[in-house]
Amino acid sequence: MTTLPRVTGEAVARIEARDKVTGAASYAADHPLDGLTHAWPVTATVARGDITAVDDSEALRDPAVLAVLTHANAPRLADAGDPMVAVLRSPHVAHHGQIVALAVAETLEAARAAAGAVRVTYDEQPHDVVLTADRPGLYTPDEVNAGHPADRRRGDFDAAYAASEITVDAVYEVTPLHNHPMEPHAATAVWDGDALTVFDSNQGSTVVRSTLAALFEVDEADVRVVSEHVGGGFGSKGTPRPHVALAALAAKAVGRPVRLALPRNRIAAVTGHRAPTIQRVRLGADADGHIDALAHETVTQTSTLTEFVEQASVSSRMMYASPHSLTTHRVARLDVPSPSWMRAPGECPGMFALESAMDELASACGLDPVELRIRNEPPVEPDSGRPFSSRHLVDCLREGARRFGWHDRDPRPAVGRDGPLLIGSGVAASTYPVWVFPSHAEAYAGSDGRYEVRVNATDIGTGARTVLTQIAADALGVPLDLVRVSIGRGDLPAGSVAGGSSGTASWGWPVHKACTDLRQRVSDAGGHVPDGGLFVRADTEQEAGGGTEYSRHAFGAQFAEVQVDTVTGEVRVRRMLGVFAAGHILNPRTARSQFIGGMTMGLGMALTEGSFLDPEFGDFTERDLASYHVAACADVPEIDVHWIDEDDPHLNPMGSKGIGEIGIVGAAAALANAVHHATGMRVRRLPIHPDTILLGL
Amino acid sequence: MDGTSEVGLRINGKPFSRVIDNRTTLLDLLREQAGVTGPKKGCDHGQCGACTVLLDGDRRVNACLLLAVSLDGADVTTVEGLADGDRLHPVQQAFVDHDGFQCGFCTPGQICSAVAAIAEARAGWPSVVTPPDTPPGPVEPTAAEIRERMSGNLCRCGAYVNIVAAVREVAR
Ligand code: FES
Ligand code: FES
Numbered sequence: 082m083t084t085l086p087r088v089t090g091e092a093v094a095r096i097e098a099r100d101k102v103t104g105a106a107s108y109a110a111d112h113p114l115d116g117l118t119h120a121w122p123v124t125a126t127v128a129r130g131d132i133t134a135v136d137d138s139e140a141l142r143d144p145a146v147l148a149v150l151t152h153a154n155a156p157r158l159a160d161a162g163d164p165m166v167a168v169l170r171s172p173h174v175a176h177h178g179q180i181v182a183l184a185v186a187e188t189l190e191a192a193r194a195a196a197g198a199v200r201v202t203y204d205e206q207p208h209d210v211v212l213t214a215d216r217p218g219l220y221t222p223d224e225v226n227a228g229h230p231a232d233r234r235r236g237d238f239d240a241a242y243a244a245s246e247i248t249v250d251a252v253y254e255v256t257p258l259h260n261h262p263m264e265p266h267a268a269t270a271v272w273d274g275d276a277l278t279v280f281d282s283n284q285g286s287t288v289v290r291s292t293l294a295a296l297f298e299v300d301e302a303d304v305r306v307v308s309e310h311v312g313g314g315f316g317s318k319g320t321p322r323p324h325v326a327l328a329a330l331a332a333k334a335v336g337r338p339v340r341l342a343l344p345r346n347r348i349a350a351v352t353g354h355r356a357p358t359i360q361r362v363r364l365g366a367d368a369d370g371h372i373d374a375l376a377h378e379t380v381t382q383t384s385t386l387t388e389f390v391e392q393a394s395v396s397s398r399m400m401y402a403s404p405h406s407l408t409t410h411r412v413a414r415l416d417v418p419s420p421s422w423m424r425a426p427g428e429c430p431g432m433f434a435l436e437s438a439m440d441e442l443a444s445a446c447g448l449d450p451v452e453l454r455i456r457n458e459p460p461v462e463p464d465s466g467r468p469f470s471s472r473h474l475v476d477c478l479r480e481g482a483r484r485f486g487w488h489d490r491d492p493r494p495a496v497g498r499d500g501p502l503l504i505g506s507g508v509a510a511s512t513y514p515v516w517v518f519p520s521h522a523e524a525y526a527g528s529d530g531r532y533e534v535r536v537n538a539t540d541i542g543t544g545a546r547t548v549l550t551q552i553a554a555d556a557l558g559v560p561l562d563l564v565r566v567s568i569g570r571g572d573l574p575a576g577s578v579a580g581g582s583s584g585t586a587s588w589g590w591p592v593h594k595a596c597t598d599l600r601q602r603v604s605d606a607g608g609h610v611p612d613g614g615l616f617v618r619a620d621t622e623q624e625a626g627g628g629t630e631y632s633r634h635a636f637g638a639q640f641a642e643v644q645v646d647t648v649t650g651e652v653r654v655r656r657m658l659g660v661f662a663a664g665h666i667l668n669p670r671t672a673r674s675q676f677i678g679g680m681t682m683g684l685g686m687a688l689t690e691g692s693f694l695d696p697e698f699g700d701f702t703e704r705d706l707a708s709y710h711v712a713a714c715a716d717v718p719e720i721d722v723h724w725i726d727e728d729d730p731h732l733n734p735m736g737s738k739g740i741g742e743i744g745i746v747g748a749a750a751a752l753a754n755a756v757h758h759a760t761g762m763r764v765r766r767l768p769i770h771p772d773t774i775l776l777g778l
Numbered sequence: 779m780d781g782t783s784e785v786g787l788r789i790n791g792k793p794f795s796r797v798i799d800n801r802t803t804l805l806d807l808l809r810e811q812a813g814v815t816g817p818k819k820g821c822d823h824g825q826c827g828a829c830t831v832l833l834d835g836d837r838r839v840n841a842c843l844l845l846a847v848s849l850d851g852a853d854v855t856t857v858e859g860l861a862d863g864d865r866l867h868p869v870q871q872a873f874v875d876h877d878g879f880q881c882g883f884c885t886p887g888q889i890c891s892a893v894a895a896i897a898e899a900r901a902g903w904p905s906v907v908t909p910p911d912t913p914p915g916p917v918e919p920t921a922a923e924i925r926e927r928m929s930g931n932l933c934r935c936g937a938y939v940n941i942v943a944a945v946r947e948v949a950r
Binding site for chain 2: 094098100104107108110111190264310345541542670675682705711712716717
């Protein structure tokens, strides 16, 4: 038997590339169905209260309107344990923008007009939506997102900080941020008796399926969820969101297929967002920059419907040597839309704060910021004492500095000038934990020499379909084009969510296992697949379900050069460079796109994206893409990405770490640090808008 | 009901005519009535470019901002109409080669927009970044020109770096 060259590690083009460039790829709202009807949401205009009346008489005057569903007349959903999908169940309004009614009509135009004609009356109650660091009612949650403890104390922070030669004490703020995947949350639902089919936009249809089964009290086997192509999610589609429950509910109520695509300006309120954070960081060091005391204290908010706590202080527990450490989270429960996951929850805002503070410490010590980080490299994970499975932060910093030309710069702030432009550069570290969740897969060998692999992965743009095919082909020892991988359907072997940068590891592992086993069976059969084929199943409930004695994280270093216009206050990015260490890179083409995509979103976070909760009406003022500024093509310069291949035996059979989120971590700090180098001005509140610059110069 | 009109247009070369609700946008007509779902609805408000299609040759428009009744007789090209049989349009091929997308949702709009942007630059239309002393004639497709001209199409996956590389390759 000849050994084929491995295809993992090769820059294989996306398997669905052709479908995506020709318009053939079908997303949740693209499936034609006979008798399809359309739904449009009516949303609460008060931030807290109870619905006292709904007048739908005007809406129902158009015969094309089939129904106006409310808590009073909609089929009642069972409790699936997730308040996000408990739609139209109660007259209570928990936040502005909550969906309180749904108009269903023969056409989109009629549904929209009907929704606009529904009159809802409320018994309005006073609301509380303003987060401050010293407000009453801040509490310590039992745990924060991802299961971390809210507080950790090591050593004696207060005493060590008081005794430190050099100290930094600063507060960093990140406003609410919105995921805004380009594909709005959408579902097309149709019932056939007790059997439900939905075409849904989500990051994991296994859970959508079980949730729908619970909501409608039907068998999971009778629920079909199809999510073959998903137009991005960034966390906002990580669990079922209200659109899918509403579409299925409406389809049941009118006895016809229903499509609901949430209007863009309703998405921020009902699909989750990154909660705002106010983070105080204190660093105490000796004159050589060795950190002795580190405190990272986060204040954030959650809603009255759910408790979601952005774990912003958590990366400070593992980044740098810090004998005395205090990391805490306090949260206010407010009458606001429910926060949820957004790309690198916790690490992303947390590392903006920590990596800005590191830059401040470097200035205070008169040290190069790259060198400061190298000096504080910990031998083991500070918080747990566990060894790192692999950690190449220092290599990333050195390699990045070399490629960027970091050491050629004049380290003094506010000396780089080009006419009215101030030029500066900044650096920050990146990190993201390794997550892996149990998943199942099946592999089938046909007597025709072809293979089929089935796993309920979701490709939200990561390249999952492609990299899983590469993993399968290598494990089977066959060429790529003999393998077909089916993903994106709830009835496939259960797969975990496309979140936490866990997909490739979580789905790839059972695929690898099943395919390795299948290869053995084919070989046992003398290399001939019998008629009827060979079939194996595998899961990783054992391997991926437990803990690990290692601290497992990906690391990176990001460098940025900016220009600051002293006349207009505008910050423009001239170039960015990232070097990452994330295990084996299985597909350099899609990996590079993931890293660049994360850095691009980080650029938006630093300079263009920001959202504010209006205290009067209690909702976000930036609710669409004209007011919430996602970075556009002209905002984004050349972004150069490299990686250091790691051989880490403590991960999974592919040796990979996740790469979907680390690119956003540290990007905003690198840019803010570059603004400081350019101007001498420290901006601690994002986004860095021209007004901030002009007022500060 | 009242408020309907008959409209006839060509979609990717094929005639399409129907009595429609006057409130129907070109985007909804394409997606919901003509079964042409390549153009995507990202915002419905002219803010994202996902619905970009070509009108009467290579004029790029946001299909969500046009009422279909105003387009009687128009010739509409969507992303589905660009390839020549099995042969991808050079812009489509360049997007594949440069990995100019991730989730692919903005891609139909990006590709239509790129086709028109390249034509506009070739036809000598200046953009805000074209130096004022540029002589008449085709505008050189620098990265800055492409970034400026492609800024009506948002990509939340952040594929801009690769999109610019793809468009540059074709524009050269
Ligand atoms: S859908 Fe038309 S511009 Fe966004
Ligand atoms: S490829 Fe996902 S929005 Fe552009």
